[in-house]
Amino acid sequence: MILIIYFLLPTISKAIQSYFVKYGEVKTLFKVMEALEAQLILIDDENKLITNSQFCFLQNRTLFAEGQTFQLPNYELDPFFENSDLLIDVFIQGNSEIYGLTINNRLFHANLKNKFTKLYDLNLTNDQNSIPQLIASSENLILASANNAYYLDFRNLENKGKIQNWQSRQIRYYSEIIDNYIFSAIGQDGLEIYFINQDYLSYRLDQQSIGLLAVDFRDFSIVKINGTNYFIYILCKINGVIIIELAIQNEKILSKLILKNIGSKTDGIALTMSFNEALFVAYKTKNQYYVIQFNIELISKKWGSVARFNISHKIVDIDVNDQYILVQGTHTHFLVYYLNKQDMIPFKLTSVQQFVLFDNYIYGTTSKNLFQFLPKIQPIQIKCFIDSDLKQIEQKYKLMYRTNQGWKQKEFKVNFNKKSFNISNNFIFFVLLLFLISILFFIAYRLYQNQREILTESQILEQKIRSLPQNRASKLLMPHTFRAVQPNAETRLHTNDFSDENTIVQKNKKIF
Numbered sequence: 001m002i003l004i005i006y007f008l009l010p011t012i013s014k015a016i017q018s019y020f021v022k023y024g025e026v027k028t029l030f031k032v033m034e035a036l037e038a039q040l041i042l043i044d045d046e047n048k049l050i051t052n053s054q055f056c057f058l059q060n061r062t063l064f065a066e067g068q069t070f071q072l073p074n075y076e077l078d079p080f081f082e083n084s085d086l087l088i089d090v091f092i093q094g095n096s097e098i099y100g101l102t103i104n105n106r107l108f109h110a111n112l113k114n115k116f117t118k119l120y121d122l123n124l125t126n127d128q129n130s131i132p133q134l135i136a137s138s139e140n141l142i143l144a145s146a147n148n149a150y151y152l153d154f155r156n157l158e159n160k161g162k163i164q165n166w167q168s169r170q171i172r173y174y175s176e177i178i179d180n181y182i183f184s185a186i187g188q189d190g191l192e193i194y195f196i197n198q199d200y201l202s203y204r205l206d207q208q209s210i211g212l213l214a215v216d217f218r219d220f221s222i223v224k225i226n227g228t229n230y231f232i233y234i235l236c237k238i239n240g241v242i243i244i245e246l247a248i249q250n251e252k253i254l255s256k257l258i259l260k261n262i263g264s265k266t267d268g269i270a271l272t273m274s275f276n277e278a279l280f281v282a283y284k285t286k287n288q289y290y291v292i293q294f295n296i297e298l299i300s301k302k303w304g305s306v307a308r309f310n311i312s313h314k315i316v317d318i319d320v321n322d323q324y325i326l327v328q329g330t331h332t333h334f335l336v337y338y339l340n341k342q343d344m345i346p347f348k349l350t351s352v353q354q355f356v357l358f359d360n361y362i363y364g365t366t367s368k369n370l371f372q373f374l375p376k377i378q379p380i381q382i383k384c385f386i387d388s389d390l391k392q393i394e395q396k397y398k399l400m401y402r403t404n405q406g407w408k409q410k411e412f413k414v415n416f417n418k419k420s421f422n423i424s425n426n427f428i429f430f431v432l433l434l435f436l437i438s439i440l441f442f443i444a445y446r447l448y449q450n451q452r453e454i455l456t457e458s459q460i461l462e463q464k465i466r467s468l469p470q471n472r473a474s475k476l477l478m479p480h481t482f483r484a485v486q487p488n489a490e491t492r493l494h495t496n497d498f499s500d501e502n503t504i505v506q507k508n509k510k511i512f
Contacts, residue, residue: 018413023389029382036343038380038401056384056397056414063335063347067373070110070117086367089134092358099141100370101134110370120157124150130172137177137196146172165200167192173218185217191234193253203253211257214238221273233271233279240265241281262303263292269315275322282315289315291325293338309336309344319357326362328355335375340404345377386416
């Protein structure tokens, strides 16, 4: 058995470290699940770099998606339908309803569960000065543009109307509904707040009420403290990121400037907040795009940058969840896994108008589609291919790859056009199990033999003792032998009549 294991282990070792590739097949040797980046080099037996051609290559980490897509209907027979119509914004209600707004104020509704789709012509007045944004309260969808706003009842989309108290502004960058308030960034006019439950009465935060010389608000993110208080992180093109504390009660709003001049003052594109209230801001400096992660300490009124992520393409918008930053570009987009500091996955999707992160799913709209998908990562893979079967080739490779714990390496050999002596993992397990069982049987057999030898020696010794005269020494050596054949003390008392004189031991008379 020992000789079998001695000759078998080298074969097993070689099978684990060597791979076999036949002519004409593109074979995936293995995947490196934990690798963030990697480099594959061809080496010789002395681990020196070889510069000639190689037949193996790295397939970098890629993103693939599982989800659903719903195409905007093309009513060719409808004379009122314009082929130039395209989707511009998206809103998610619950886990199954997607609403898309078109440039011509049509509403495209898709249900993820029953695959239901419907297109509604809203017949609303188009605002020529700005593209409307689709936002929603608990009961209504709201189309918000610079000059006008309209509400649509979720339960009956035919129930719609114009919001009369909506303020006409020169420009309106971004709007969001929190609780029963609409917050809207309106550039140099500041930040506008509408009270939905009070006929959309409005309040405006400007440079005077905030205490700044000038403002130009482009984007914001809101963190709710309690029932009436909020922290608003605002991207300002004059003052960088500023933080304002708001207290809203009934129709009264109290504001307090907490911090200002966070990050670059004029280069900001968009901002967002993560689940643990880390701040992420996208910037453009000359032709370079990047995202900065900030740590904000509101109690001590301090801030600092944590990490910088350089993006090789244009940034349009960003969103974040507890795993990654979703960077929206034009044709190329990125998932930046900010917990790993440098790990990012690019992916291509053309004509994207808007991305929305919700429950780890990515929702959005292209020019003609609403979509939902769950991003999954295809890890780094080692693949090999040879285009000739004229000769057998063996090559040695070294893989160097970076993980969260640092750099690692692995060496392996690839045999091209050679017949492989494959040993499956099940066979290796079976051999090792058989080896272990053999060892256990051997140990059990040795214990059994030892016990047999002890028992035999004991029996021989007992027989020798039985053959000896029954003197004191033999009784001490084997007391159980004699107790078994002698009557007990109680029996002797009843079967022998000892007189008083016989109870005295006579001199020189042995007891036994």
